[in-house]
Amino acid sequence: MDETAKLPQYKLFIKPIDLKELKRDIWIDEPIPAQARIDGKRLEIDVSYRGSHIRDFPKKSYQVTFYKPKIFMGSHQVHLNAEYKDPSMIRNKLSFDFFSEIGVLAPRSRHVFLTLNGQAEGVYLEIESVDEYFLRRRNLPPGSIYYAVDGDANFSLMSDLEKNTKKSLKLGYETKWKDSRNAEYHLQEFIYKINTIPPREFENEIPKYVNVDRYLRWVAGIIFTSNYDGFVHNYSLYRNGETGLFEVIPWDYDATWGRDVNGKLMEADYVPIKGFNTLTARLLSVDRFRQQYRQLLEDIMNYQFTHDFIMPRAEKLLQQIRPFVRQDPYKSSAIEQFDKELKVITQYIEGRRNYLMSKFHKLD
Structure with missing residues (x-):
């Protein structure tokens, strides 16, 4: 029996x-x-490579757009991530699932086994695209969606890349996805207000533009997973068309749970408890929001960010994909490292909990 039948199969023909x-x-x-x-269905699709620096890796990541039919399993587009630098290949999914558990909008994902013209390409993570169909599947109000594509998505008037004032607030x-002709205006107004609302008015005014609870949950998710780039990159913005409030959706979370972007071991104190970016700093300068954030961290540490909550989920994912990692032409030689990743994640959780508990006083 073909072992790969135990994972959903993607068979691409080009x-x-x-x-x-x-x-x-x-x-x-x-x-x-x-x-x-896919899942026994024959489809006409368009395919391209995806990502920035990851395109240089031997194992490529792909963007798949459905053509006939236009919609498949509720999606028009999905991403197939090679997870090449993550020795476990589960950190992205573990992170997205964690964000969902703590009340943050996050993409759904699943591991699949990919073949291209009959040749094994290996284990991939299929991730739903954050677009209008993402909103429909969740019965959310229509709204504009913006992708943070580089470090200038830092919620600031200052460019993170040019080190001077931004030439455009859209940088x-x-x-x-646009839900109205005013979509780009709403984004620019949001960035402008973050930076120009006077301190004495900020507590009452900023909730008119951003869902503060959802935003703080997103910050907490970054803090627990330690995605260093998460504050100025690796996210999407969704402006709820009914409330007019912005929410943040995480993206690209393979460099987490004890491994950095190069796959190297990450120190438990790598990401500070207060995080960074202009909006986070301004929110945490307000007593009420800072206490709200601290309470969120404590609650999540009591329930979701624990060994007993995370490790069974991580172990299940690792066991599910292990037989297919052995069939992955890019990963099979690293199976010994794969088998050590459960311990790496365990040690990260313990170290991160200790670090965060030692820094709670900074939120007083």
Whole structure:
């Protein structure tokens, strides 16, 4: 019996001439046509490489756009992440699931086994796209969605990249979906208000623009998973069309749970308890919001960020994909390291809990 039948299978078929075009320049975003067999269904799709620095890795990540039918399992587009630098291949999913558990909007994901023209490409993480269909699947009000694409998505008037005043308040963002012609205005107004509301008015005014509880939960999620880039990158913004309030959705969380972006071991104190970026700093300068944040951290440490809560979930994911990691041409030689990752995650949780408890006084 084919072992890969135990994981959902993605079978991609690309004409040789189209595959040659895809490989010709890995930095071109133009998709090429392909066919796919997913969960037993035959589909017409478009495929392109995805990511920035990850395109240089031997194992490529892909963006899949459904063409016929246009919608498949409620999605028009999904991402297939190679998880190449994560020795466990579960950190992204473990993080997204954790965010969902603590009350943050987060993408759904699942591990799949990918073949390309009959050749094994290995274990991938299928991640739903954050777009209008993301909102529909959750019965959320329509709203604009913006992707944070670089360090200028820092909620500041100052450029993180140029080290001077931003030339545009839209810097750092790409608009993924507009629910109105005023979508870009709303984004710019949000960034402007974050930076210009006077301190004495901030506590009462900022809740008119951002869902403070959801935002603080997102900050807490970054703090517990230790995604260093999470505060100025690796997220999407959703502006709820009914409330007019912004929420943040996490993205790209493979460099977490004790491993950094290069896959190296991360110290437990790598990300400070107060995090960073302009909006976080301004919120935590308000007594009420800082105490709200502290209470959130304490509650999550009591219930979700514990060995007993996280480790059974991590172990289940590792056991599920292990037979297929052995069949992954890019990962099979690193199976010994894969088998050590449960201990790495365990030690990270213990070290991170100790660090956070030692820093709670900073939130008094």
